[in-house]
Amino acid sequence: MKGKLGGFVVVTVMSLLVFGLGGAHADTEHTTEDNGGHAAEVHAVGLDTVFAPNQFIKSTFHFKPGHVSVDHGGTLTFVDDTTDGHTLSLVTAADVPKTAADVNNCGDTGPCGPILQAHFPHGFPPAGTPVPVVNQGGPGFDVPGDSLLVGPKGSGFEVNSVTVSAPSGTELHFICAIHAWMQGTIEVN
Ligand SMILES: [Cu+2]
Numbered sequence: 001m002k003g004k005l006g007g008f009v010v011v012t013v014m015s016l017l018v019f020g021l022g023g024a025h026a027d028t029e030h031t032t033e034d035n036g037g038h039a040a041e042v043h044a045v046g047l048d049t050v051f052a053p054n055q056f057i058k059s060t061f062h063f064k065p066g067h068v069s070v071d072h073g074g075t076l077t078f079v080d081d082t083t084d085g086h087t088l089s090l091v092t093a094a095d096v097p098k099t100a101a102d103v104n105n106c107g108d109t110g111p112c113g114p115i116l117q118a119h120f121p122h123g124f125p126p127a128g129t130p131v132p133v134v135n136q137g138g139p140g141f142d143v144p145g146d147s148l149l150v151g152p153k154g155s156g157f158e159v160n161s162v163t164v165s166a167p168s169g170t171e172l173h174f175i176c177a178i179h180a181w182m183q184g185t186i187e188v189n
Pocket residue numbers: 044061085086087176177178179182
């Protein structure tokens with residue numbers, strides 16, 4: 001099912017989706033960026049235009065960088081440089097999809113379904129206004145379920161930010177709940 005409203009295109013069933021990083025992007029998937037501690041910026045980048053009818057869609061959507069370091073209390077900013085919507089959602093290490101089946105099932109049996117439900121509690125637009133920041137646990141990014149939503153570049157919703165409130169020494173795992181092969185980590189200093 002595809003829901004489209006207000007510039008967001010959300011793919012909730014991806015059973016036919018084959019994903020992969022193009023060679024030109026492979027070197028950027030897990031790059032580390034240290035912005036000096038207090039702030040970090042993660043971009044959603046890539047394309048999903050490689051399409052062979054009745055065969056596959058190849059997506060190069062990914063987080064850039066895939067790993068950031070930020071101080072406790074620092075700001076994480078999420079910027080969408082693509083033509084689709086994305087989330088930057090904290091999940092447990094165990095819930096990070098590790099296989100194609102995990103990715104395909106993320107909305108049904110994995111962590112993606114509850115995250116999308118939290119961002120779109122009244123359905124996908126125009127049924128209801130999306131919730132751009134989902135907070136669980138304490139204020140800020142600290143526990144699984146905390147999530148940022150951004151819209152396509154040029155939509156007016158392409159930047160979102162949050163305070164990283166997890167304790168120093170924590171490693172946070174994040175995924176995009178819409179494209180669950182998009183994955184990364186935050187090292188909290
Ligand atoms: Cu995404």
